[in-house]
Amino acid sequence: MPTLTIRHKRHWYEPRLPHAVFLNGYYAGMMKDDQLQGDIPPGNYALRVQFGGRVPLGKSGKSIDLSLSATEQVNIPPTGDVICAFHDRERLWNILFDIDLVLWIVSWFVTMPPLYKVLSDAFFAIWLVRLVIIRKLYYKITIETTNKPSSC
Numbered sequence: 628m629p630t631l632t633i634r635h636k637r638h639w640y641e642p643r644l645p646h647a648v649f650l651n652g653y654y655a656g657m658m659k660d661d662q663l664q665g666d667i668p669p670g671n672y673a674l675r676v677q678f679g680g681r682v683p684l685g686k687s688g689k690s691i692d693l694s695l696s697a698t699e700q701v702n703i704p705p706t707g708d709v710i711c712a713f714h715d716r717e718r719l720w721n722i723l724f725d726i727d728l729v730l731w732i733v734s735w736f737v738t739m740p741p742l743y744k745v746l747s748d749a750f751f752a753i754w755l756v757r758l759v760i761i762r763k764l765y766y767k768i769t770i771e772t773t774n775k776p777s778s779c
Contacts, residue, residue: 628666628667628668629666629667629668629669629703629704629705629706629707629708629709630664630665630666630667630708630709631664631665631666631667631701631703631708631709631711632662632663632664632708632709632710632711633648633658633662633663633664633674633676633711633712633713634661634662634710634711634712634713635658635661635662635712635713635714636712636713636714637661637714643659643660643661644678645657645658645659645678646658646676646677646678647676647677647678647680648663648674648675648676648677649673649674649675649677650667650672650673650674650675651672651673652673652675658676667703668703669703669704669705670702670703671700671701671702671703672700672701672703673698673699673700673701674698674699674700674701674711674768675696675697675698675699676696676697676713676766676768677694677695677696678694678695678696678765679693679694679695680692680693680694681693681694693762694762695715695758695762695765695766696762696763696765696766697713697763697764697765697766697767697768698763699711699768699770701770702772704772707772707773708772708773709770709771709772709773710770710771710772710773711768711769711770711771712768712769712771713766713767713768713769714766714767715765715766715767716761716764716765716766716767717765720754720757723750724754727747727750730743730747731747
């Protein structure tokens with residue numbers, strides 16, 4: 628039976644966060660480490676990787692979805708293994724946030740111009756709006772199929 632491996636490609640400084648894995652909308656498991664592996668029958672599957680979930684709003688039973696996820700169609704061949712690797716699409720934003728974080732720490736010791744505060748707050752607001760817009764396409768999933776010889 629083919630093996631499906633799902634890997635989180637993260638940088639060394641990124642924390643290990645739990646990600647839920649769904650196949651065709653059904654919960655398949657939780658990634659507590661950087662890899663999840665299992666045998667799966669051949670076929671086509673909708674693979675979804677998700678971080679976060681729904682947050683309840685009061686006692687009325689209503690909630691808001693704050694999850695970050697991505698979905699990709701995966702074809703599992705009869706022979707061979709499939710490796711799916713995912714990472715976030717936030718590389719440029721992470722660099723900008725690191726620069727802003729350094730400037731924020733510097734502002735504790737040095738008086739920054741008022742323009743810095745305006746630009747920093749605007750940058751954060753733009754990032755939040757962008758995150759809400761792309762939250763269902765937050766991760767980039769790449770698929771690699773490896774052939775293994777049949778055991779006949």
